[in-house]
Amino acid sequence: MTTSNPLKQPASTTPLRSDASVIGLVGLAHLISHFSQLLLAPLFPWLKDAFNVSYAELGLLMSIFFAVSCAVQALSGFVVDRFGPRPILFAGLGLLGVAALGYSLSTSYWMLAGFAVVGGVGNGVFHPVDYTLLNRKVSAPRLGHAYSVHGITGNLGWALAPAMMAPLALAFSWRVALASAAGLAFVVLLVLWLNREKLHLAVVPAGVAAHRPGQAAASEGSLAFLKIPAVWMCFTFFFFYAMALSVVQAFAPEAARQLHDVPMTLVAVCLSLFMLASAGGMVLGGFLAADPSRCERIVGVGFGIAASIALVLGLASLPAWGVPVLFAVMGFAAGIAGPSRDLLVKRSTPENASGRVYGVVYAGLDIGQAVSPLIFGRLMDQQHYTGVWLGLALVQGVLIASAFNVRRVRRVALPAAA
Structure with missing residues (x-):
């Protein structure tokens, strides 16, 4: 009698429609996650007057959200x-919907803070959920494209929030x-619930051993995956990735304006161009990631180009019109590395610990987003x-070294388990 293996990667013969359904539904949920991260920021001018609070107090709401999300x-x-x-x-x-509704009904600053906690709890589940679904339900040859779509929908969520919130408030x-x-x-939740069968995934028994060389330790207990060195190298990589992204989102456009006398009209489009170009780069990166063995090299090339552009923006004398163009090129290069970035974790993850590994590794994103403003905000305050820009280039350089170090520690682990 043949026994099915619940850990087996979906075969390449999986129908495209089946894979596309899972990718699309997970991507739609991921869009709402990123959308919810930026709900309050575009409304700060209104909230400041409505609750008679400072920008520092409003910023604390975001810190609460991401601190809870990290935990x-x-x-x-x-x-x-x-x-x-x-x-x-x-x-x-559901919790993200409740948080947004709670924000809208709040009558005090502390109500906003309470619902920021609710939103942080809701946001914190998405990476372990998303990557568990993609890794176990999408066929291996299409995983690169799945990661590409996942990254693109996240960027679109970030772009949608200010585009929707500010006009409605006005x-x-x-x-x-x-x-x-x-x-x-809530509409997206309804869509996913109506398609819930496509998201069904059997729970892997805790006693089932991992089927990857060098990762048998993960089956020894629920915390045994923490002994895998590659897991912590992936955590480090995502910590620095979040630092770099935070710099670009929060400080890079203003730093470029000060250095190159960029008009405010052009400054406003720098970040939009970066995000849109990054989404385009992820499309190409999905094809390049079809061969998982080269994911470290793709990450190295992508962030190598991005770091070079950061050095140019920080050290060279540039015309104002050239700054948005370089933002777009930097975004495209970083986007190319996106799907391969996710494959770094996939290749270091035991099948029976997928949620746990992704939860710990992607907690590095929230920590990086919390630490980065403390360092680079001080540089901005001191002009x-x-x-x-030099700090951004340095962080991107660390990303390259971290990616290749993930491969090194993963290879070192293989003989030890043989």
Whole structure:
């Protein structure tokens, strides 16, 4: 009698429609996750007046959101492995909707802070859920494209938030804008619930051993995966990745304006061009990632180009029109590395610890986003604008070294387990 293996990677004969359905549904949920991260920031001018608070106090709401998300992300992986990703995904989307609705009904700053905690809990489940679904339900030859779509939908979520929140606040009110965001989250939850069978995934028994060389330790206990050196190298990589992204999102456009006398009209489009070009780079990166063995080289080339552009923006004398162009090129180069970046984790993850590994590794994103403003915000306050760009280039260089170090420690682990 033949016994099915619950850990077996989907075969390449999996119908395209089946893979596309899973990729699309997971991507839609990921869009709402990123969308919810930036709900409040575009509304700060309205919230400042409505609650008579400072920008520092409003910024603290974002810190609360990401601090809670970090803690939940590290822990939710265990829950995903225990109960499966689908119910956790539904819970996360529901909490994001509740948080947005709660924001819209808040009558005090502390109510906003309380619902920031709710939003952080909801946001913290997505990476363990998403990558568990993609890695176990999408066929191996299409994983690169799956990671590409996942990254693109995240970027689109970031772009959608200010594009939706500010116009609705101007036309109606900030409360209407946030209530509309809640409605969007609940609509997506309904779409996923109606397609829930496509997201079903059998829970892997805790006693089933990993089927990857050098990773048998992960089956010894729920925390045994923490002994895998490559897991912590991936954590380090994502910590620095989040630092670099945070610099680009928060400080790089203003630093470029100060260095190159860029008009405000052009500064406003720098980040948009970076994000759109990054999404385009992820499309190409999905094809390049079809061969997992070259993922470290792709990451190295992509961030090598991005670091070179950061040095040019920090040290060279440039015309104002050239700055948005370089932002776009830098975004495209970083985007190419995106799918291969996710493959670094995939290749270091035991099948029976997928949620736990992704929860811990991607907690590095939240920590990096929390640490980066403390360092680069100080450089901005001291008007060290060149230092911001040199620091960004340095962080991107560390990303390259981290990617190849993941491969090194993964290879070192193989003979030890033989």
